[in-house]
Amino acid sequence: MMDAGRVVLVVDDNEIDRDILNRSLRENGIGMAPDRILETDSGWRALELFAGEGPDLVLLDFNLPDLDGLELLDRFNAGREGFLPVIMLTGHGNEAVAVAALKKGAADYLVKDVRGEYLRRLPSVIERLDGQRRLLEEKT
Numbered sequence: 001m002m003d004a005g006r007v008v009l010v011v012d013d014n015e016i017d018r019d020i021l022n023r024s025l026r027e028n029g030i031g032m033a034p035d036r037i038l039e040t041d042s043g044w045r046a047l048e049l050f051a052g053e054g055p056d057l058v059l060l061d062f063n064l065p066d067l068d069g070l071e072l073l074d075r076f077n078a079g080r081e082g083f084l085p086v087i088m089l090t091g092h093g094n095e096a097v098a099v100a101a102l103k104k105g106a107a108d109y110l111v112k113d114v115r116g117e118y119l120r121r122l123p124s125v126i127e128r129l130d131g132q133r134r135l136l137e138e139k140t
Contacts, residue, residue, distance in 0.1 A: 006034040009055035011046040013064050021059055024119050043067025047075055062090035073104040083136045085129035
């Protein structure tokens, strides 16, 4: 479950997808509703928000107009210590991209399917990642 005061960053160049993710985070029982949801359609703006806000969770689209999700993962993780739950989302399932994303630090990879199966899976993925984060925090 997400703790109160959590910040989620949604990075997706499709406004409809951002709205769907925002609504899912707030209304569909994905942990506790986050305190703040930050949204952007730009990789460069995502980097600014990431540096300034320190989000607790990032929902990251692979295809962006300026930087792709793999480049952003590299930049998010540069010089960073600790666990950052990043869930890579894409409209095109590609096994090679999924493997690359996981190797670069994505905690999970979901394909945005037209039936919305990824939205049904998202709550359990977020809860699992939040549990991992809590375990790591307890160890430190």
